[in-house]
Amino acid sequence: MRKVSRLSRFNIASLALGLAFLYLPILILVLYSFNASRLVTVWGGWSLRWYREFFNDRAMIEAAWMSLRVAASSATIATLLGTLAAVALSRGERFRGRTLFSGMLYAPLVMPEVITGLSLLLLFVALNAERGFWTVTIAHTTLTMCFVAVVVQSRLGSLDRSLEEAAMDLGCNPVRAFVSVTLPLIAPAIVAGWMLAFTLSLDDLVIASFTTGPGSATLPIRIYSEVRLGVKPEINAICTLVIALIAVVIVIASLASKLSSSQGESAAPL
Amino acid sequence: MAKELPGADVAAEAAGGDAFPAAGQPLLRIEAVAKTFGTFRAVAGVSLDIKAGEFFALLGPSGCGKTTLLRMLAGFEAPDEGRILLGGKDIAQALPHERPINMMFQNYALFPHLSVRDNIAFGLKRAGMARADIATRVAEMVALVKLEGLEKRKPDQLSGGQRQRVALARALARRPQLLLLDEPLAALDKKLRENTQGELMELQRRLGMTFIIVTHDQEEAMTMASRIGVMKAGKLAQVASPRELYEAPRSRWIAEFVGDINLFDGESKLRDGHRLVIGTRDAGALVVAEPREPVGAGKFAIAIRPEKVKLSRRAPVSEAGRETAINTLDGVIADICYLGGTTTYKVKLDTGGMLQASVANSARIDVDAYSLNQHVVAWFTPDDCVVLPS
C-alpha cells in the first residue's frame, strides 16, 4: 500500500523495447503465413494457401508425425526419470555417487548439442542399433530428463518439509507421506516439466540429426533442409502451426496447474 | 487536525532562517503535508515542529501513515501537498541523497556484500571525505556502538543485536542533522530491546542529536521519547509528552489506544464549583474535576486509568462524610488477572458496568488479594477522571 512503483522511464523503455524485440519477429512470421503471394515480402492479401500446401506435403506431414511421437514418448519417459532423480537429489541427503549423479544431470543443460548428439550416435553405432524413432527418443529423453529434474527439484526444495513431517505424524510411512502429500503439491511442477520436455524435443534439430537414421526425419530436420534452400512461404505456415500447437500445450498445462494448485504459484523456473 | 503551535515555537519561527538552529528552536517544520497513494490518503495534512535535540516518537497503529510520513522526511516519497522545512529550507522535493538526514531502517538494510567497516564508511565516501578522515570517523563510530574487533565481518556473520548497532553507526556516521529510526528495535527480543532502548537514549543525549522514531509499540515510545505524536488515519491525533498523553488524552480514541482505560458514557447533570457531576448509564452519577478547558453541557465520556482505581472491602471511612468528594462504586470481582507486579481485577458494578482496577502487588504474601465473586468497593477521586468529548 505504501510501496509506490519505482519504475523509471528508462525501466519502461527497456521493457517495451525488449518485449517488442522478442515478439515482433514471431508476429511477422505468423502474419506472412497468411500471405497469398508467393513472394514472401509482398503482401498479396489473406490466404490459407500455404497451409493447404503443407497438408499436401506428405514428407512434411510424416516428419511432423514422427516429431510428435518422439516428443510425446520422450517427454513421458523423461518426466518419470527426471522426477525420480529430483526426489533422490532433494530428499536423499548424502549418498555415494551423489556428486557424479548431480554432475551428470546438470551438464547436459548447457552442454553443446553437437557433443551430446555425436556421443550418442557413436554409442548407437557401436551397439549396432537401428537408428530411427527409438534412438531419437532415447537421445531426447537423456537431454530433457535433466530439465525435468531441475524444475521438479526446485519445487521440492521450496516445499515446506513440515508438511511431510505432519503426514508422518498422522501415521504415514515415508513413501505414503510422499505419495499423498508431496506428490500432489509438486504435480504442477511435474506437468511443467513434461511440457518443457515435450517442447524441447519438438524443437531439437542437432541431436535428432545425429541420432536419427535415413528415412525417419523429424520436423525440424525437414524444416532445416528447406530453410537452407531459401525462404518458402510454406515454412511460415508450418511454423505458425507449431507455434499454435505449443500455445495450446501451454494454455492446457497452465490451466491444469492452476486447477491442481490453489496457491497460484508458477512452478516453472525456466 | 494540526496541533496548535506553542508560543515559543512561533517566536523561534520569527527568528528562523538559520541553517542550523540552536537547541530549543524548531529544526524541522512539517507544514500541512499530505500524501495519497491511488485513492488511499496515507497522510492527510500533518503539521508538526521538531526542535533540535528532541527525541520525538511517531506512534500509531499499522496503516496510520507514520511510516509514510517518515519516508517523506527521508525523501523516499514526495509529499503531494505541504512543505517540509529543515533549518528553514524547503526540502520536500529534494532527493534522499541530497538531504542531511539519515535513516536507520526497520530491518537495518545492511549491505550484505560489504563489511561492517565498509557499511559504516559508505555514507562518508559518498560525501567525498578524505580517506584518513573516513578511517578516523569509522573507528570513532565502531567505538561508539561497541563493535571493536568486528570491523571486517560481513553482516551475515553478526548477531541481531550487532547488526542493529552497525545500522545505527552507519546512520550516525555522517552526523546527520536529523536521524530517522523506523521501528529500530522491532527485530530484537524483549530483553535486548529494553537494554537497547536505554543505550539509544544515552547516545542521543550525549550526541545532542535530533531523533525521530517510528514505532507501533507505545511502551517503547513512552520510554524513549521526550515527545510523542500519535497518528490516526493519516492525521496527528495528539502531540504531547508521554505523561500528558497518558494522563490527559485528548480524545476517546487516544485514551483507548495508549494504555488500558475504563470508559463510561454520560451526560453532564450539574456543576458544583470546579466539579461536574456526570450521569452515566453504567456507573451511575460520577463526580469529576472540570477540565482545564471548560466544557459546556452535553454528552461526555469519563475515562479512568485502571491503576487509579482503588479497591477495598468497605467504603473508605475518611471520605464518608463528604458525599460528593469521591466516587465509590459497589460491585463483585468478576475476573482476576495476575501479572506479577500488578493484578488486574474486573469488577462487575452493581450499576451494571464493568470496571478494571490494577492493583500493585506490594507484598509477597497475598494479604491484599481478592477472590472471585467477592464483594468490593471500587473508588477513585474526581481528579483521576478525564472528561472526554463523546
Next chain:
Amino acid sequence: MSSRRIFARPARFAAIAPYVWMALFFLVPFAFVLKISLSQTAIAQPPYEPVFDLTAGWEALKAAFAALSIDNFRLLGSDDIYVFAYVRSLTVAITATALLLLIGYPIAYGMARLPKRWQAVAMVLVIVPFWTSFLIRIYAWINILQHDGLLNQILLALHLVSQPVVWLSTDTAMYIGIVYSYLPFMILPLYATLAKMEPVLEEAASDLGAPPWQVFWLVTFPLSLPGVGAGVLLCFIPIVGEFVIPDLLAGSNSLMIGQTLWLEFFTNKDWPVASAAAIVLLVVLLVPLLLYERLQKRQLEQER
C-alpha cells in the same frame, strides 16, 4: 533420528533408474567419443579403425590398443582451420554474451521493478518465446533480414539507405540471431536475483548520499553478480558449441567449431577428427561447465 533421515532411504532408491540411464546414455558415450578420437579414419562402416571386437581375443584387443594414436589431435593443433574455428567460437561467444548482458540487464532490471503482479506477467512474456521453436525463431529473422525482407523495406522507405543492405550471411545477422535466441536465458537468472533483492537496500544507499548511478554500481549491480554469473554461463557455454545459428545466418567463410564438427562428421565422414574436435571443445568448456554446475547446485541447495 530426524525425519530427513527417514526420508533419505526410499529417496535413494529413486536414484537407481535415472542413474543407470544417465550412466548408459551420457557417461558411456563419452568413452566412445574418446576412443574414436584416437582411431584412424577408414572407408568402411563404421568409418574408423581399429574396431574393438571383444570376440577376437586378447591379442587382437592388444593390437587394437596399440593402433590408437593422437594423430587427430595433432591435426587439430596444426591445421589453421581448426585453430581458427576454436578462436572464432570463443570470440563469438564472448561478444554475444557481452551483448546479451548489455541488452538483458536493463530488461531484467525493469521487470524486477514492476509492481508484483505485473512481474509474473512479464516473466511469462519473456518465457513464452522460449517455448516456441528455436529453429522457427531463427527462420523468423531470415524472413526479416533477407534481401527484400522487412528490414530493408523499412530502411528504404525511410530513405536511410539507397539500396538494400546485405544482412544475411553476415556476423551482424548471426549476433542478432544469437541474442534473440538466448535472451530469455540471460534475463531469467538476472531477474531472479534482482527480484529477490530488497528494495530497501537501494533506499539505504540513497539515504547515505549516493546518487542514482552510484546506488546502481555500488549496491544493485554487486548484489546481482550471482545472477550475472548464472546468465553469462548459461549463454556462453552453449554459444561456443552453437551450430544452427551461424550455419543459417552467418557467412560460410569462417566457421565456428560446432559447424566444423558437423562438417567433418556429415560431409567429410571423418568421425575420428570430429570426435577429437568434440573432445577439445569439451576441454575448452570444462572450466565454465564446472563453474556452472557449482552455481546451479548451490542455488538449488539454497532453496531448501
